[in-house]
Every structure is written in structure tokens, then in C-alpha cells.
Amino acid sequence: METKRTYVPYWDWKEKSKQTEYTEATPLLNKDGTLNAKGWARHNVFDYDRTLVKKGSPMSKKEWDFYQIADGKYMLQLSFANIGIGGYVAAKLINLIEGEVIADATQLFLGGKKHLPPPKGDVPNRYQDKIGKAEFDFDTKVTYRTLKFKMPLKGKMVECDFTMDIPHNLENITTVLPFEGDNTKYFMTTKQNCMPCEGTFKWGDYCYTFKKEDSFCALDWGRVNTPHKMVWYWGNGSTYITDENGEKHLFGFEITWAIGDESNATETAIFYDGKAHKFGAVDVETFPKPDKFMNDWKFVSEDGRFNLTMKPFFDHHSDMNVGVARMHTHQVHGLWSGDVTLDDGTKLQINDMYAFCEYVENKW
Numbered sequence: 001m002e003t004k005r006t007y008v009p010y011w012d013w014k015e016k017s018k019q020t021e022y023t024e025a026t027p028l029l030n031k032d033g034t035l036n037a038k039g040w041a042r043h044n045v046f047d048y049d050r051t052l053v054k055k056g057s058p059m060s061k062k063e064w065d066f067y068q069i070a071d072g073k074y075m076l077q078l079s080f081a082n083i084g085i086g087g088y089v090a091a092k093l094i095n096l097i098e099g100e101v102i103a104d105a106t107q108l109f110l111g112g113k114k115h116l117p118p119p120k121g122d123v124p125n126r127y128q129d130k131i132g133k134a135e136f137d138f139d140t141k142v143t144y145r146t147l148k149f150k151m152p153l154k155g156k157m158v159e160c161d162f163t164m165d166i167p168h169n170l171e172n173i174t175t176v177l178p179f180e181g182d183n184t185k186y187f188m189t190t191k192q193n194c195m196p197c198e199g200t201f202k203w204g205d206y207c208y209t210f211k212k213e214d215s216f217c218a219l220d221w222g223r224v225n226t227p228h229k230m231v232w233y234w235g236n237g238s239t240y241i242t243d244e245n246g247e248k249h250l251f252g253f254e255i256t257w258a259i260g261d262e263s264n265a266t267e268t269a270i271f272y273d274g275k276a277h278k279f280g281a282v283d284v285e286t287f288p289k290p291d292k293f294m295n296d297w298k299f300v301s302e303d304g305r306f307n308l309t310m311k312p313f314f315d316h317h318s319d320m321n322v323g324v325a326r327m328h329t330h331q332v333h334g335l336w337s338g339d340v341t342l343d344d345g346t347k348l349q350i351n352d353m354y355a356f357c358e359y360v361e362n363k364w
Contacts, residue, residue, distance in 0.1 A: 016302055017281045020264045022046070028176065028223075029053065034183045035176070040265040042171040042276050044190050048119045048223050054184035057228055058112075059084045059325065059364050065117055065127065065138060066220040067147060068236075069162060069197050071210055072354035073097055075333075076201055078147055078160060080117060080127070080136070083325075083364055086110040089134050091149045091160050093201045093208065096333050099314050103203045105151045105158040107134035121190050121221030122172055142166070145195070145217075153203065162199030162210070164217045167250065170194065171276040172219075173269040177260035185225050187260050192219040193238045193252035193271050216252075230362045232259045233284065235299070235310075237336065237355025238271075241348065249273050251348065253340065255282045255299070255306070255357070268301070270340050277343045279305040288359055293317075293330045297357060299338075308338035308350060310357060324363075331358035 020039030028046040030036045033054030037046055053061050064081035077092045090106040109115060109131050118125040121140070128137040134151040149160040172192040179185040197217040201208045216238035238252035249272060256267035262281065270277040285298040297310040312334035319328045335352040342348065 017262060017266050018264055019266070019278055019280070021278070028186070028188060035178050035186050037176050038178050038261075038264040040173060040175045040267070040278070042173070044120050044122050044172075044174040044221075046174065046176055046188060048188070050116070050119070050223075053225050056184070056225065057084075059228070060185070061112070061225050062222065062364075063117055063224075064220070064222045065121060066222070067138075067217055068220070069164075069199070069210055069215060069217045070096070070354070070356075071215040074102075074208055074210070076160065076162075076210070078149055078162075080115075080129075080138070082112055082115055082117070084112040086112060087115060089129075089131050089136055089149070091151070091158055091201070093203075094316060096314050096316075099316075102206070102208075103153060103158055103201075105134070105149075105153040107132045107151060119223070121219060122174070122192055140166075143168070147199070156204030157202070159202040160199065162197060162217070164195040164197035165212070166195060167274050170274045171271070173254050173267060173276055173278075175256075175265050175267045177262060177265065177267070179227055179260045182227075185227060185260075187224045187226060188222065189224070189256070189267070190219065190221040191236065191254040191256070191267070191269075192221070193236065193254060194250040194274065195219070195238070196250075218252075228363060230259060230360075232360050232362070233257050233357060234360070235355065235357030237353055239353050239355075241350070241353075251350075251353075253306070253308075253355070257282055268306070270306070270342065272342055272348070279303055279341075282306055284357075288330070288332075293332050293359070297332070297334070299357075305341040308336045308340065310334040310336045310355070326361075326363040328361040329358055330360075331356055 022041040029052040066079040069076040092104045093102040126139045137148040147162040174190040177187045195217045196212045198212040235255040252271040280302040282301045314333045316331040333356045
């Protein structure tokens with residue numbers, strides 16, 4: 001699948017990107033289905049009404065709740081998606097050190113008018129459903145969230161039971177990105193980091209336990225109406241870092257780019273003790289395609305506030321191709337080192353932090 005990068009790469013940056021912040025409740029769409037908002041927010045202030053979404057191709061409207069839990073050794077992806085013609089719910093456990101998929105329990109469904117998730121992801125809500133042989137319950141409270149999943153796989157039951165903290169006043173980054181040439185197309189996501197997480201993944205007699213001391217959950221929540229083909233990068237991580245006084249702080253970052261028109265906002269933020277510190281456009285110094293995914297990834301930002309290098313240790317490569325739909329992914333996991341700068345100019349040193357960045361070519 002040949003693609004071109006639709007964003008402006010770092011060597012063409014001429015001025016700092018515009019960052020339009022929304023702080024009040026704002027309808028995402030106008031009554032005619034055109035986009036009413038373009039920018040970013042520290043919480044999801046965009047009111048989403050799926051009945052206003054302008055229909056394009058059968059798969060243009062997509063809704064998903066994606067949770068990724070990791071401790072640097074193992075990773076669980078627990079997700080639901082409705083892509084217009086149908087969708088899935090899935091739980092996948094991966095051994096990052098050995099590069100092995102332990103179990104992948106996926107239940108598909110047809111028909112986009114059923115199995116509809118809540119319209120917001122960062123406020124109290126509950127999505128409890130049964131799809132085929134899979135049962136799941138994603139329950140978000142003010143200060144914590146629980147995730148439960150159950151499904152038979154190869155004669156044994158997969159069971160997930162997780163709880164994560166939502167620290168007081170935890171901010172996220174929610175962005176609404178348009179697509180040039182069509183004001184009914186948009187990409188709205190919430191990325192919520194820095195949620196210490198604990199729980200178990202069981203498959204028959206097999207059991208892996210994630211502990212809150214070193215395990216974090218990242219929420220990737222999306223409600224989008226997109227062109228058929230897209231390319232993106234997504235990098236994300238959370239950890240504890242210790243200051244010069246020996247005090248621990250929650251730290252994380254979110255970098256997504258190459259999706260849509262970034263002239264009103266970039267999906268880039270540093271998180272420190274729950275607060276989002278917004279910085280500008282980001283890129284990777286060397287384009288990794290086709291054979292550089294396991295080389296060092298040096299990240300650069302237009303304002304110099306994000307200066308990290310990832311040393312990869314595992315490329316979770318997958319290629320789902322069913323003709324009309326394809327998702328070709330290199331999700332590269334590694335250790336990140338360098339420095340980042342907060343809004344007040346404080347520079348934080350980062351040493352061997354586990355995180356990931358993926359490159360995706362998408363046709364769905």
C-alpha cells in the first residue's frame with residue numbers, strides 16, 4: 001500500500017503550529033453534519049451526536065474504546081470497535097520480551113447500528129454488552145475505572161479483571177482534526193494517560209498479574225468520520241519519575257501525528273502530576289519505512305520541548321488485510337531517554353522509560 005505523508009515534516013517547519021484550545025462545552029457537529037470545532041482540550045468538551053454524522057462510505061464512521069495496559073514486560077490490549085459495517089471486541093495478551101502473542105480472543109459482529117458505545121470516554125459512563133460468546137463491562141467512575149472481559153478461546157475461558165486509578169484532576173488531550181476538502185470528515189480522539197493499573201489476565205490455567213507499582217493503562221478513545229485511507233504515528237507512555245528530593249511524580253506523554261489537517265492543533269502533550277503541558281508539532285528524524293523500525297527513533301519537536309530517543313526491543317507487526325479493509329501496523333516498543341520541557345520551562349530528564357510508537361497504514 002503506497003502512501004504519502006500528508007502532514008508537514010519537521011524539515012519544512014517555518015513557524016510554530018497553532019494550538020486552538022477549547023475550554024467550554026461545544027457541539028462537535030452542526031445540524032447539517034459539518035464540523036463545528038477544530039482544536040484541542042484538556043478534557044473532552046466536545047458534545048458528540050452520532051445522529052448528525054454525515055454518511056460517506058460504509059466504513060467512514062468509526063467508534064472505539066481501546067485500552068492498552070503494560071508493565072514493560074507484558075501488554076494487554078482490551079478493545080471495542082464499531083466501524084460502520086460491523087466491529088469487534090477483543091482481548092490480546094503479548095509477551096513483549098519474547099515477542100510472543102499469548103492469547104488473542106476476538107469476537108466479530110456485523111451491522112453498525114447495534115453495539116453502540118457511550119458518547120464520551122473521560123466522564124463517568126458504563127458500557128456493558130454481550131457480543132456472540134464475549135461479555136464485557138467497561139465501567140468508568142470519577143476516581144477509578146474497571147474493565148472486565150470474558151470469552152472462550154480454544155476450549156478455555158479468557159477472563160480479564162482490571163482496575164485503574166483516575167488521579168484527581170487528571171487531564172488528557174482530546175483533539176478534533178478536520179480533513180482538507182471535506183468539512184464533514186473529522187478525527188476526534190481522547191488520549192488519557194497516567195492511570196496506574198492492576199489486574200489479571202487468565203486463560204484456563206494460565207494467569208498473568210499486572211501490579212499497580214509498574215503497570216499503567218492508556219485509553220485511546222475515538223469517534224471519527226474519515227476518508228477510506230489514512231496513515232498515522234502514535235506514541236504513548238506513562239511511568240513514575242523521581243525528583244531531586246526523592247519524591248515520585250506521575251509522568252507521561254502522547255504524540256500522534258500525520259492524521260488530517262493539523263493547522264488548528266497537534267495531538268501532542270506531556271503529562272506531569274495530572275496536568276497536560278501542551279507542546280507543538282513532532283516528527284521522527286528518520287522515516288522508519290520500510291526496514292528501519294528496529295533502529296533508534298529520534299523524535300524532534302518544533303519547539304524543542306520533546307527531545308527523546310527510543311531504542312526498540314520489539315516490533316509488534318501485524319497486517320490485517322481483507323480486501324476492502326486493511327490495517328498494517330508496526331507498533332514498536334522500546335526504552336526512551338532524553339529530556340522534555342514543561343510549560344514553566346522546567347526540564348525533566350527521562351532515562352530508559354518503557355513506551356511505544358507505532359506507524360500504521362490504514363484502509364477501512
